[in-house]
Amino acid sequence: MPDLRTLPPPADAHDTRAPDGAPAAARRRFLGRTGAGLAALAVPAAWGQARTPAAPPGPPSTVTTPPRDFGPGAPPTTYFWDPDVVAVDPSFNELAQPNAAIRRLWTGGGWLEGPAWNAVGRFLVWSDIPADRQLRWLEDDGHVSVFRAPSNNSNGNCFDYQGRQIACEHLTRRVVRYELDGSVTVLADRWNGKPLNSPNDAVAHPDGSIWFTDPPYGAQLYEGVPDPAGGASNRQGRLNTRLGQPAGIGDARQELPTQVYRWDPSGRLDAVIAGNQVPNPNGLCFSPDFGKLYVTSTGPAGKGDVHVLDVGADHRLSNQRVFSDCMVDGVKCGPDGIRADVFGNLWVASNAGRAVGYSGVTVWNPEGRLIGRIRLPEACGNLTFGGPKRNRLFMIASQSVYAVYTATQGAAPS
Numbered sequence: 001m002p003d004l005r006t007l008p009p010p011a012d013a014h015d016t017r018a019p020d021g022a023p024a025a026a027r028r029r030f031l032g033r034t035g036a037g038l039a040a041l042a043v044p045a046a047w048g049q050a051r052t053p054a055a056p057p058g059p060p061s062t063v064t065t066p067p068r069d070f071g072p073g074a075p076p077t078t079y080f081w082d083p084d085v086v087a088v089d090p091s092f093n094e095l096a097q098p099n100a101a102i103r104r105l106w107t108g109g110g111w112l113e114g115p116a117w118n119a120v121g122r123f124l125v126w127s128d129i130p131a132d133r134q135l136r137w138l139e140d141d142g143h144v145s146v147f148r149a150p151s152n153n154s155n156g157n158c159f160d161y162q163g164r165q166i167a168c169e170h171l172t173r174r175v176v177r178y179e180l181d182g183s184v185t186v187l188a189d190r191w192n193g194k195p196l197n198s199p200n201d202a203v204a205h206p207d208g209s210i211w212f213t214d215p216p217y218g219a220q221l222y223e224g225v226p227d228p229a230g231g232a233s234n235r236q237g238r239l240n241t242r243l244g245q246p247a248g249i250g251d252a253r254q255e256l257p258t259q260v261y262r263w264d265p266s267g268r269l270d271a272v273i274a275g276n277q278v279p280n281p282n283g284l285c286f287s288p289d290f291g292k293l294y295v296t297s298t299g300p301a302g303k304g305d306v307h308v309l310d311v312g313a314d315h316r317l318s319n320q321r322v323f324s325d326c327m328v329d330g331v332k333c334g335p336d337g338i339r340a341d342v343f344g345n346l347w348v349a350s351n352a353g354r355a356v357g358y359s360g361v362t363v364w365n366p367e368g369r370l371i372g373r374i375r376l377p378e379a380c381g382n383l384t385f386g387g388p389k390r391n392r393l394f395m396i397a398s399q400s401v402y403a404v405y406t407a408t409q410g411a412a413p414s
Helices: 024-033 090-094
Strands: 085-087 103-107 112-118 123-128 133-138 144-148 154-159 165-169 174-178 184-188 202-204 210-214 259-263 269-273 281-286 292-297 305-311 317-324 334-340 346-351 360-364 370-375 380-386 392-397 400-405
Touching: 085 090, 090 370, 103 133, 112 165, 112 380, 112 392, 112 400, 123 154, 123 380, 154 202, 165 202, 174 210, 184 259, 202 281, 210 281, 259 281, 281 346, 292 334, 305 334, 317 346, 346 392, 360 380, 360 392
Parallel strands: 112 154, 281 334, 334 380
Antiparallel strands: 085 370, 103 400, 112 123, 123 133, 133 144, 154 165, 165 174, 174 184, 202 210, 210 259, 259 269, 281 292, 292 305, 305 317, 334 346, 346 360, 346 380, 360 370, 380 392, 392 400
């Protein structure tokens, strides 16, 4: 079809000649040859008249336009690199896996957390905190079922080096271990005689110890049980803490600062990071050589950054510094769960709130430089490496579970 912008304007409003100067009959033949004709192009009545500008598009509701389908039955989206696996630095291309698409494995939760991979059973377990249950995804056929209910509003999970599941429970303010014979052992529920706040995330150490964070989030009505009247999460006393709870639940209140603890196999519990060092500690992980401990600080009391500390031979932590402020393009990509890969890169769950396109995962090299991002259509709360080769990244994002293969491996069992 000819470009109308190159056609000369008519001599006057009643000119009946075709563009090449032919009479009106030739004009009709010209229009017939162009298919739909000029009328279908909605040319203004006068050539000099300005076109009405189109209305500006509304704000995006997903990462891509048109909205992308992440589901297992979705059409192909990846022809070499997944468009939502973004290399900020060329070095990230050595960690991302070509021809590997992000997939949504499951959706339907309230607020999902605490993914952990069981290498023997080849399944992923995670917590649906508001629903008071744990769920399990089987690798062989993708089947999802309830793994444990009730779960005492469990949050973080991990497997220790003997294959036993460790779970952080909001409702009961404790850390438990599920033994291989099916019994349950309470590892920690009090420190210095006072109840814990709401254990959040835990990691296992090869020496048998369990390290965990203890922020106050389990005292929310949605994720656990608020404090009694006058407590930090129930100042006005209008919330009834016993509604919907078993007998004896609802009387404990926050008495301790938010800290990071180390549970020793001897039963000793030590606070290794005080509340004034890393406000509201949340996610944590070790470096591949266990010489560094990374901890995220989350809001509202935290600053939304990642801290790193050196781990001494006596388990003492020192030389605390900010690893990353998690600012990307001027957007705060609020950190939560974190995992290290075998090269020492840090993979950090990102909750960017209403900043569409910045939730998902941020990836930082050992020097704290951003090298890559994974964009998800939901805020990501936690993540872990799994699969038989430990090269698949499982991302727990709000109501859904996502996964993508990588070209690296997780540094330690989850």
